[in-house]
Amino acid sequence: MSDKFKGINYQFTQDYPGWENNFINALYNSVANNQPNHPPLSEAQRIETQNELACLDFLEDEIQAMTSYPDVERLLAKIFK
Secondary structure, three states, X not given: OOHHHOOOOOOOOOOHHHOOOHHXXXXXXXXXXXXXXXXXXXXXXHHHHHXXXXXXXXXXXXXHHOOOOHHHHHHHHHHOO
16 A cells, blocks of 8 residues: 555635625624624614515505405416416
8 A cells, every 4th residue: 555545634614704605604693693783773764664664564464364366366367268
């Protein structure tokens, strides 16, 4: 047996923070409890965010209350003609 096959040397490092992938960085930060500090929202931004969330909640309730979907039914009727 030759001297160059005496063993295997393997090294692997996984350096997420240096990656240019924001999704991977966010995952790494959430696991490491190393969330970035964001500046506080202004009052106008806070109100706008609350309004958007309220609108989404309203739309979700409307969709959940629907018993039929007329646009889909019309589209399927056209397809199956």
